[in-house]
Amino acid sequence: MVHNDIKTSIFQTIDALDDQLRDISLKIHDDPELGSQEHHAYKLLTSYLESQGFHVVHHAAGLETAFIAEFSNGPGRRVGFCSEYDALPGVGHGCGHNLIAISGVASAMATKRLLEENKIQGTVVLFGTPAEESTSGKITLVKSGEVNKRVDVAMMLHPFAQDGLFARMLALDTLEVEFHGKSSHAGMAPWNGINAVDAIMQGFDNIAMLRQQILPSNRMHGIITNGGQAANVIPAYASARFYARSVTRDQLKDLKLRMEDCFKAAAKATGCTYNLAWAPTGPVEDVFMNESMALYFKKQMEDQGIHYQPRSDEEQVVSGSTDMGNFSYAVPSIHPAYAIHTTATNHTREFAQAASTQVAHQDTLRASKCLSLTAAHVYLDDAFYQSVLADFKKGKPQ
Secondary structure, eight states: OOOHHHHHHHHHHHHHTHHHHHHHHHHHHTSOOOTTOOHHHHHHHHHHHHHTTOEEEETGGGOTTOEEEEEESSSSEEEEEEEOOOOBTTTBSTTOHHHHHHHHHHHHHHHHHHHHTTSSOEEEEEEEOOOTTTTOHHHHHHHTTHHHHHOSEEEOOEEESSOBSOOBOOEEEEEEEEEEOBOOBTTTOGGGOBOHHHHHHHHHHHHHHHGGGSOTTOEEEEEEEEOOSOTTBOOSEEEEEEEEEESSHHHHHHHHHHHHHHHHHHHHHHTOEEEEEEOTTOOBOOOOBOHHHHHHHHHHHHHTTOOOOOHHHHTTOBOOOOTHHHHHHHSOEEOOEEEOSOOOOSSSHHHHHHTTSHHHHHHHHHHHHHHHHHHHHHHHOHHHHHHHHHHHHHOOOO
């Protein structure tokens, strides 16, 4: 177990940073930036971390707004935290990434203090991970080798309406669909045209019918990104973007093939040609929560007065998707959800408003203290660390 002097150091460090962290959070919240465009948040965070003595790798893995901040007191275990800071179009910080940003900073700073005081030995790393809501920056960081090269375990917090550990975070991939037909005058000679929008609509209908024959935990949803230019012209081009989600990455592979068939059939029926392309970075993977670290974090939160639903109930909840899943298959990882005193769901304006409140800020600091305690336990307890590795090696239960 973590000794009281470790706990005192963590709590005092984060409490002393209260005002600074609040200022960073609000500056990010009030200037919402879309994925890969988070230049203000990037500069704000990297400047602060450098001023606090971290070595910062800028534009990590070739991503303009990714960074890696590191502090070490020599050989030892290496714990990574993650900060996110991108917003949603039309919603702002409706997923509370301003809070995720400061939770990573708070946890990294508390761990750095322990390293400076030689209470633990090793390295702390803060990954600045852009574009979680769009192009999934963590996937690039994992594929570049930076994650496995720099850390032994990884941790990240996420605000929600409820506290939880074992809700199912879905694997996800993005499908870009294009249909090519033939234009013609829609009133004078429609029979000379091949309608690309018809193919899109047929694809939507096929997806809708497929929903009856898939697992209830699967998700398929999309938008039309180009639906023609004029109502009196048979559109020769149309496009759509679809998401496919499944509980596991293996289930996702099967769902993707069936979705492709929906659009291939639409092309055949309408006479269009087609292009289908999944995300070039690869899929967002489901979260493989490390049980040993998750249960230790839970105990720390319970000591702070937080109550959790039974695990069996949590595991029935199908939630969203996060590229932290890709971290979780690279190194042992946890991605706890913590409540911020709201009934609003994520990705809403109401949640964005809640993410700016003082009570949400305090909820974030409390969870960050518990995450830092979990990290300290990784550094200090050999048996615990071995159990973390054993959980990871067993693989995720299917």
